[in-house]
Amino acid sequence: MNIPLNITKTIHDWLFSIMPEGVATVTEWVIVAAAYLALFAVAGLYLVLLERKVAAWFQLRLGPNRVGPWGIFQTMADALKLVSKELTSNANIDKFLYNLAPYFVILSSLIAIGVFPFSRQFQALDINIGIFFLFAVSSIGVIGILLAGWSSNNKFAMIGAMRSGLQTISYELSVGLSMLTMVLLTGSLQLSEIIEVQRTGGWLILQGHIPAIIAFMIFMIAGTAETNRAPFDLVEAESELGAGFHTEYSGMKFAYFFLAEFINMFIIASIAVVLFFGGWLSPFGITDDITWFPETIWFVIKVLGIIFLMMWFRWTFPRLRVDQLLTLEWKYLLPINLVNLVLMAIIIWLNWTI
Amino acid sequence: MSYFSDIYNGIKTLLTGMSVTGGYFIRARKGSITQQYPDNRETLKMFDRFRGEVVMPHNENNEHYCTGCQACEIACPNGSIEIVWDRQVDPETGKKKKMIDKHIYHLGMCTMCSLCVEACPTDAIVWAQNYENSVYDRKYLTKVLNQPGSKVKAGIED
Structure with missing residues (x-):
């Protein structure tokens, strides 16, 4: 019994009472889509603001504080500016692919956000291959980046896109294997099921102890690389490539890439929360008895914690070279991950989980 | 290993x-x-050595201290200062004397190196404390420092 449950159930019953079943279903789809789009925009804008504030504090600066109290409308103003800007393009670009690329990037992250269980009832789509679906969908984004780099007819964009391709293909392996390690423990790919496993046995990072902690570290490293954030931001390395794959984009198309980067960070953090930190479950069940307490708050708090960790990485570590990037993946993360997978299997076989 | x-x-x-x-x-x-951008323009006290722009202070009789010696013009490394001068008859002594007509200061070229202020023997030019120097047209950056109708204060050359 919590607030989201009551709201969604009330709206559902009300819709089905005032219109025929087919129309009500379609209306519900539209409402859910609108709600997720709004969530997407708000989360993206405020993650940008959070990033800028946290970056400022890491560098002993003040950060944006002019637009609204503590600068909370800064990113709104930025978005308004970007919407009003002209969409420029070059002479010799591949027009179709150039215009298509931002939508690939943004749609992949928008689809992925739909399967997350924000609370027991606040989940648009609870499919039984949730983790697999997430993994598949979030890797579509790289197609958008490759298309953007290819169609821009710009060598910097091209190099950036190629780097993104090799980076994503390499690190998907680590992300997938570390997810697989945790799936061994839960025995299910369904996200709600994974959280239910953690209700009784404690969070998975405790249940799986050593291999789970190793898997979490690998997941965070590979996840940061997946989102093309520093220290793995070779794709848009400002000092080498201008702005990388989105050099030639302006206005709202650039904003799509920019928003998608932050939503991808949110997605990686959400996967980490669901797989390692119990999703919307409260720590030690401290709010289980409070009926009105929204479980979403725990989910958001945990996600913000992971996002803060990723921002901490970003403002601490220098950018890797391409060969260092590949060495890290193929010589360190991948072998460790494979050994870790076997270790986890042995632990489950001998029933050593907590 | x-x-x-x-x-x-x-x-x-x-x-x-x-x-x-x-x-x-x-x-x-x-x-x-x-630091926060200084919004309190009325109450703000900038620090003493702050270099805003070069100004020429005038006293209440509209007199300045510039003798037209051109030391600042010579000292300026990038030609930000131009002095237009001529010889006029001093009404008090009746002798011909070098007097400035216009002390032209190009703020747009100035690098705030302070060599002109150092060079001035009579402290006729000093640094102002203002910090918002942007204008919408660069012609406003060329300033005439001596006020119209002003003259050099008597006895400053002695």
Whole structure:
């Protein structure tokens, strides 16, 4: 019994009472889509603001504080500016692919956000291959980046896109294997099921102890690389490539890439929360008895914690070279991950989980 | 087995770096390096050695201290100062004397090096304390420092 449950159930019953079943279903789809789009925009804008504030504090600066109290409308103003800007393009670009690329990037992250269980009832789509679906969908984004780099007819964009391709293909392996390690423990790919496993046995990072902690570290490293954030931001390395794959984009198309980067960070953090930190479950069940307490708050708090960790990485570590990037993946993360997978299997076989 | 020691050292150095930046993050509230833009224009007291722009102070009789010696013009490394002068008859002594007509200052070219202020023998030009020097047209950056109708204060050359 919590607030989201009551709201969604009330709206559902009300819709089905005032219109025929087919129309009500379609209306519900539209409402859910609108709600997720709004969530997407708000989360993206405020993650940008959070990033800028946290970056400022890491560098002993003040950060944006002019637009609204503590600068909370800064990113709104930025978005308004970007919407009003002209969409420029070059002479010799591949027009179709150039215009298509931002939508690939943004749609992949928008689809992925739909399967997350924000609370027991606040989940648009609870499919039984949730983790697999997430993994598949979030890797579509790289197609958008490759298309953007290819169609821009710009060598910097091209190099950036190629780097993104090799980076994503390499690190998907680590992300997938570390997810697989945790799936061994839960025995299910369904996200709600994974959280239910953690209700009784404690969070998975405790249940799986050593291999789970190793898997979490690998997941965070590979996840940061997946989102093309520093220290793995070779794709848009400002000092080498201008702005990388989105050099030639302006206005709202650039904003799509920019928003998608932050939503991808949110997605990686959400996967980490669901797989390692119990999703919307409260720590030690401290709010289980409070009926009105929204479980979403725990989910958001945990996600913000992971996002803060990723921002901490970003403002601490220098950018890797391409060969260092590949060495890290193929010589360190991948072998460790494979050994870790076997270790986890042995632990489950001998029933050593907590 | 340098493989495992590499991993260990790598993680250790990464954590060292993170602890440094984490300390910065915690201390950022009180120890900010950057300052807030000064919005309190009326009450703000800029520090003494602040170099806003070169100005020529005039006293209440509309007199300045510039004798037209052109030391500032010569001292200026990038030609920001031009002095238009001619010889006029001094009404008090009846002798011909060098007097400035216009002391032209190009703020757009000035690098605030302060060599002109150092060079001035009579302290006729000083630094102003204003800090908002942007204008919408660059012709406003060329300033005539001496006020119209002003003259040099008597006895300043002695």
